[in-house]
Amino acid sequence: MPSNAGTTRLVIVESPAKAKTISGYLGPGYVVEASFGHVRDLPRNAADVPAKYKGEPWARLGVDVDNGFHALYVVSPDRKQQISKLVKLAKEVDEIFLATDEDREGEAIAWHLVETLKPKVPVKRMVFHEITKPAIQAAVANPREIDRDLVDAQEARRILDRLYGYEVSPVLWKKVMPKLSAGRVQSVATRIVVERERQRMAFRTAEYWDILATLAVAKPGEGPRTFNATLVALGGDRIATGKDFEPTTGRVRAGAGVVHLDEGGARGLAARLAGQPFTVTRVEEKPYRRRPYAPFITSTLQQEAARKLRFSSQQTMRTAQRLYENGYITYMRTDSVNLSETAIAAARRQIVELYGERSVPPEPRRYTGKVKNAQEAHEAIRPAGDNFRTPGEVAKELSAEEYKLYELIWRRTIASQMTDAVGSSVSVRIRAVSSAQEEADFGATGKTITDPGFLRAYVESSDDENAEAEDAERRLPTLVKDQPLTADELAAQGHHTQPPARYTEASLVKALEELGIGRPSTYASIMQTIQDRGYVVKRGQAMIPSFLAFAVIGLMERHYPRLIDYDFTASMENELDEIAGGDHAAVDFLTSFYFGSTNGAGDQAIAHAGGLKKLVTENLSEIDARSVNSIPLFTDDEGREVVVRVGRYGPYLQRAVPGSVSGSAPVSGSASGEGEGEEGGSQGDRAPIPEGLAPDELTPEKVHELFLGGGGERKLGDDPSTGEPILLKSGRFGPYVASGERKSSLLRSQSPDSLTLEQALQLLRLPRLIGVAPDGAEVFANNGRYGPYVKRGDEFRSLDSEDKMFTVTLDEALALLAAPKTRQRRAAAPPLREMGNDPLTEKPLVIKDGRFGPYVTDGEFNASLRRGQTPEELTLEQASEMLAEKRAKGPAPKKKAAPAKKATAAKKTAAKKTTAAAKKTTAAKKTTAAKATAAKKAPAKKAAPKKATSTPNE
Secondary structure: OOOOOOOOEEEEEOOHHHHHHHHOOOOOOEEEEEOOOOOEEOOOOHHHOOHHHOOOOOOOOOEEOOOOOEEOOEEOHHHHHHHHHHHHHHOOOOEEEEOOOOOHHHHHHHHHHHHHHOOOOOEEEOOOOEOOHHHHHHHHHOOEOOOHHHHHHHHHHHHHHHHHHHHHHHHHHHHOOOOOOOOOOHHHHHHHHHHHHHHHHHOOOOEEEEEEEEEEEOOOOOOOOEEEEEEEEEOOEEEOOHHHEOOOOOOEOOOOOEEOOOHHHHHHHHHHHOOOOEEEEEEEEEEEEEOOOOOEOHHHHHHHHHHHHOOOHHHHHHHHHHHHHOOOEEOOOOOOOOOOHHHHHHHHHHHHHHHOHHHOOOOOOOOOOOOOOOOOOOOOEOEOOOOOOOHHHHHHHOOHHHHHHHHHHHHHHHHOOOOOEEEEEEEEEEEEEOOOOOEEEEEEEEEEEEEOHHHHOOOOOOOOOOOOOOOOOEOOOOOOOOOEEEEEEEEEEEEEOOOOOOOEHHHHHHHHHHHOOOOOOOHHHHHHHHHHOOOEEEEOOEEEEOHHHHHHHHHHHHHOHHHHOHHHHHHHHHHHHHHHOOOOOHHHHHHHHHOOOOOOOOOHHHHHOOHHHHHHHHOHHHOOHHHHOEEEEEEOOOOOEEEEEEEOOEEEEEEOOOOOOOOOOOOOOOHHHOOOOOOOHHHOEEEEOOOOOOHHHOOHHHHHHHHHOOOOOEEEEEOOOOOOEEEEEEEOOEEEEEEOOEEEEOOOOOOHHHOOHHHHHHHHOOOEEEEEOOOOOEEEEEEEOOEEEEEEOOEEEEOOOOOHHHHOOHHHHHHHHHOOOOOOOOOOOOOOEEEEEOOOOOOEEEEEEEOOEEEEEOOOOEEEOOOOOOOOOOOHHHHHHHHHHHHHHOOOOOOOHHHHHHHHHHHHHHHHHHHOOHHHHHHHHHHHHHHHHHHHHOOOOOOOOOOOOOOOOO
16 A cells, blocks of 8 residues: 655564565555564663662562552563664654554554654554554554553553562562562462362272163164163163262262162163063154354364364464464454354355255354453454455465364364254153063153254364264164064173263363353463463373472462452453543552552452451561472371471471370471471481372372382382392482492492392492502492493493493403593484575574473574473564573673682783793793682682572563
8 A cells, every 4th residue: 555655654563474464465665574472561670770770679579659650661582682673663644543453452552552662653553453464554644642541551450460470479479489479360370270180180980880882673664773872761760870879979969869780780770671672662852953062262273283283382373373374264362253244255165165054054153252251352353354365275385284274274163153953852761670670761862963063164163072062963763662672682782970070172172161251362371380380280181280280270279369369350351441441440440459559450359358458467477488389188097197298398298296296286497398307207207299190190009009019218128238128219319229328329220129139239239349450549330420331440431231340350440441442422313494585684593302301492592492382382472582681681790700700810920020031931820820729629608699680570
């Protein structure tokens, strides 16, 4: 779209990809540049606070809570170069268009750009929900002003999260473990996962049986000759199923009035029914109709992508971001199921082309969202443009994951405008009388789809992988009342009740949405944060809370229950929505939350408690660290209480000595049970918890195994030379054997389960004296960090196997030691992935595999991939941001600075003496070298403890 003659316009978007796409739709006279996301934020740590504010009492927070919650914003160090570029461009143009995303975050970025650039030319806000040429041209032609209500809502959310994180996280540091974080939404999400795991830990399974009958019709007409039916009642009483059992006891619920069959009862009844006639007693047929699903919103897209594609929430949103920025789909952060008239028309045209006119209903379908207070009320997620491109048309332009997600969105959108799926469902009751005159009722259901309608394009998945798909048919023979049947087979089948399923990312997002917690722009980051902080780990798709999460949530529940209350957290979201709508003032809301003044805004329960500030400081001394870091499991058969302790080196089991102080009783101390002996002392015996063991897997049987043989202490026998017991133990660095003062780690090739007494004796004799060399030096064989080796004095040579430590002879060892050291340089491994040039520095970025896992590098700075990130999923923008953060921190401080200064001083002294006599000079140089060596070996002076300045996650 050409600009006015002679007018130059600067269009600012968030990402380079978006800038590239949009620049192709604008004519000459437009300069499109990226801000690379947020340009300003609250200080991350004390180093980010400008010098003139460092003395302020509120500098730690970055928010002046006593002056209207004024936020201190600083330009991100990694954005300064780009800001300079934008400032220069702003001086060279006649107008500026801020084309950031259309949600609150995008509105806030636009406002921050104005505040940072301070342009002297007119500034306009352009918004669009898809990046297509018509949409971009319409946005340029119809700009608006920045919406300050949206900005206020985003700023209030940011400040709220900062106050919550910075006030609550230090409590966790003091009482649980350093460097932990609390967050307004992440803590609630963690609580949901922990509560589900508690239900699983308390669950007691129950066994119940029924009978599966394979029944046959005498004269088959339409449909199959045989079908399956299940025993549903005996003597008029319903047969017990899983829902009839108490989950915490495994017993039938009181008053259930059901028949609980065990294996013997089911097999006996099946035998008594064998050869007896079966008769149809009831046939009910009803019409089946299923309406299409609504188009995708952010949460449902994440849920379906997880179910169908096994994408994480982050992976889904990253892929959707690329599709949006390159013009394939509409904006992907939305909670509106609405489709524009243009989109409806495009969908209906395509349905006619692909599936025929019968697949289009007479009237377009319009959907009403179920999300309370939907804030991004624009459009649902759909293919971009006025004419949708089919997946086949874009296949060659997209990566594999982009194609899969685009096809998912396209199918869901098309299906939403198609006809209903229709058919019929049949319910049948059949009775037989056993040889003992017992009336046994069997039931069967069938479903026939006569017109699949929208199911031809899309079938939604379920979180229950065993659930039947919507388009699945179960065909029954044509049956009528009183029709005789024969039983081809009667099989007794057993079942076990199942604990509630663990949350997946999909089901957790669904739970948060139903509770009104979080918003479209935050779901993916919530999923990632609780994993990055070590509160949740993924096993396949299942989300498992760590014992650390149990300790943190236990503390919050006991002492700050309101802060992780579901209704309270949802009410804060509603308050923010009201601020966005101009119905509430952000300052009133924040004042009520932080200080406790009640003036019609904020949560009254928090306000009456004196506000967050008072809540987290007043009763801090009452929080017992040992208690919150103890997770009771059960009392064993000998009356010993078994608990999980969350210690500084990880979780471990502790079994109290009978008659001692209860493991969960209040004991003075600080985080991680400070003051307790590392070996347990009188507190009872301990056993480490193997990494990867889920909390609900700590059954009494498993705990017994861990204490006695699966990682706890186990006696292997006695040392024949000393008479001392040889014990197999498990320590912080893995299994080891001990006898008296001697200890030795197991070799890599050895397993604790199969370790013998003879092998333990060999280990305890390391280092093994092989013999004495001709020069009188002793020669040893031992195992080290880099494997087995032989040693004489300061000379080392590696052995090619661990067995050689116990068999190598003196001659063999001397031959190895006499040979010159051979250092084989391995060829540098090829990078895992080449990413292209960094948008900020233009340096090529590659992902390499390092000692501690994959990392991204530009050749000068390295940044390790975060937990959950994979080399395949990492985007160029993410890699650029990670390295920018590294650059902003600067090079790591060099250790042992004091000795280095001594060495430097010594060198200067040596330099001054260069005019002296040669012998004196030589002596001085030797003295200098000796001093420098001593200085390097001297321990660095211990720095005085600093006040914690690390940034808690908000």
